[in-house]
Amino acid sequence: MKAVILHAKDDLRYEEIQTPEPGEKQVLVKVKAAGICGSDIPRVLGDAAHYYPIILGHEFSGEVAAVxxxxxTVSVGDRVAAVPLIPCFICADCQKGSYSQCRNYSFVGSRIQGGFAEYVVLPERxxxxxxxxxxxxxxxxxxxxTVALHGLKCAEYQGGKDVAILGGGTIGLFAAQWAMIFGAKRVFVFDIDNERLELAKKLGADVTINTLEPNFKEVVKEHTEGKGFEFVFETAxxxxxxxxxxxxxxxxxxxCFIGTPTKDLVFEPKLFENMNRKEFKLTGSWMxxxxxxxxxxxELTAHYFRNGKxxxxxxLIFQKIAMKDAKKAFDMYKTPGSVKGKILLINE
Ligand SMILES: [Zn+2]
Ligand SMILES: [Zn+2]
Structure with a gap:
């Protein structure tokens, strides 16, 4: 099979390698479409790869080619989405169902072979x-x-309330949709890019706010009568x-903080004190x-994609690029701000 192999920093090659074979309780998936995640960029262009050579890709779908x-639970010909986390299922956190907190996990596309290839072997589950x-x-x-929906679960989300989504990227726009599916009173999406805000509107957001507008906080105050939001999801x-x-x-x-910071974060006392005064609950969300x-x-992602909600x-898709041209796709990220939305690598 052909695969996109990362040999060293910024050294991606499309090469022929042995097609893997599924072992006990494993399936062979013929990859159809694979997204490039923000976390893949430093793996390719920086030093974040766990080892070389490696095949990245953890957001992908395909057809079961062999079992x-x-x-x-699956048969040849089934259409499937990959679930990249492989928890140990043994540690205390796994036994409690807190798989995201497992310390002995493996991960498709960062620790073992991922979906930037024609085929990949995955455990059945x-x-x-x-x-x-x-x-x-x-x-x-x-x-x-699922990352967006997990944030709602961490925040113990319930409908009938005003919701603020900070950041209109892929995760933000899914979080906005989940908030609406589960009955938000109103969803407000905040971003600095009017195109993303238009897309949020198109997907059903009630109010969109460009935070570059000098008076945007006044606008929010008017909308919420100064009460603010009952749910806030930070996704940037x-x-x-x-x-x-x-x-x-x-x-x-x-x-809920879904987005992960990459720089030092400084809260002046007055700003931090908001948490004390308002007695709001702050939680993180991971995977x-x-x-x-x-x-x-x-399960709900499969369900609500099926019923169209x-x-x-x-x-949301910036470009579709053939798998063999993966290098060109990653090169685009070298110009900051030039990639707007998700790049999908496609196996024709
Ligand atoms: Zn990712
Ligand atoms: Zn575990």
């Missing part, structure tokens, strides 16, 4: 079946969708939005798993 002995009316492109968005992982979350939270709100593995995040708008 090993003892596989019962690391694939989620989806319906024929769900496209392989949607299949490649299961992982980001940048200082400005993490701080804004503290300002936008209402009394007794639930605030997208719950019991029974891989969790309802995955969860949408993959074409504008």
């Amino acid at each position: 090993g002995n003892g596989v019962e 690391n694939v989620v079946k989806f319906d024929e009316n769900v496209t392989y492109e949607q299949g490649a968005f299961f992982e980001p969708s 992982g940048v200082g400005a939005t993490m701080k804004l979350a503290f300002e936008l939270a209402g009394n007794k709100a639930s605030v 997208s798993y719950s019991a029974p593995f891989p969790g309802e995040e995955w 969860l949408k993959l708008d074409d504008s």
